[in-house]
Amino acid sequence: MVLSSNSSRWEKGPATTHMPADDPARDPRVYLAAERTFLAWIRTGLALMAFGFVVARFGLFLRELESARGGAPAAPSVLSLPLGVGLVLLGVLLNIIASWHHVRYVQQFSEGVLIVGRPSRLAIVLALVLAGAGLALAVYLAFTSVR
16 A cells, blocks of 8 residues: 555555465565464463462462561462472473474475464463363362461
């Protein structure tokens, strides 16, 4: 779309800046979209690792807070450390799998054998694992007493 010099409305101009639609293997937008998706997976893995660290150290924070108030130190949480370490390991595993998947995708893209239109198994598995962890955390919070 270009603005014509004699009118204030937009008119369709020559499409010289776009790649031909008949050869998606030469379209850089496809590769750049794959790169953005890969970086989103990396951010998700980093967020899981950071959240795991916070969960693992939350019990320590509660003990320090209680001792600063002058009370008896709180009992350490049984689930805090294993759940936190599990989330950190899940983030590491997610980054490894995302890297492997991205390399495989770029290779398929370069060879011209890319199959598109199927759902991401990685996203589905991660969503189910996180849903299970969230459910376990909700059950744990529901059945632990607050002092």
